[in-house]
Amino acid sequence: MYMENKNSEIEQILWQIAINCAPTILGAKPASLFCVKEKSDLIKKFENQQPLIEKVFGVKVFELKKSEDHLVLLLYNLKWLDQILSLESHKQFLKSIGYLESISLEGWLSQLSERFKYQCPHEIGIFLGYPLSDVQAFIEPKSECLHCGYWKVYSEVDAAKVTFEKYDNAKKEVVLALEAGVNLFELNKYLLVRSS
Secondary structure: OOOOOOOOHHHHHHHHHHHHHHHHOOOOEEEEEEEEEEHHHHEEEEEOOOOHHHHOOOOEEEEEEOOEEEEEEEEEEEHHHHHHHHOOOHHHHHHOOOOOOOOOOOHHHHHHHHHHHOOOOOOOHHOOOOHHHHHHHHHHOOOOOOOEEOEEEEOOHHHEEEEEEEEHHHHHHHHHHOHHHHHHHHHHHHHHHHOO
């Protein structure tokens, strides 16, 4: 299989990021979470790897949470996430649950990170590109969940299914490229050439 015989733990983690965060890396999703749990030695090795991740995958990285045994990274497309958090409806929603309005993406991410100290906050869905109506319905369920995929869907099921399929296809594309022997450090370039 494609994960066997990788040179280092860091490279293995990069492969996992490539697959799990493929929708973001390929531009189908504004952001993805990546977690490393219960591997304190690996978390220490992963320190200062943010520039490498950004270079290899062409996305930005923000550390949401870090402890001895838990690391949570947000990989994101800068322009797209900034657009999402600039929408008045999203700003009003975040303010309604205790966020202070920010003029910068970093400000919003810092507040999200602060909330990660206690638990994974439900509003993470806004940052991951989930529909506001579904995030709100998940937080305060007033209707029945109609479908489950990358998130719980409370309305517009057909649109959500199309999005889920795009995410699945991005993951398949990355897996196929890696299985075909594409070098991890050339993956982003390879996929961009294929999609054009």
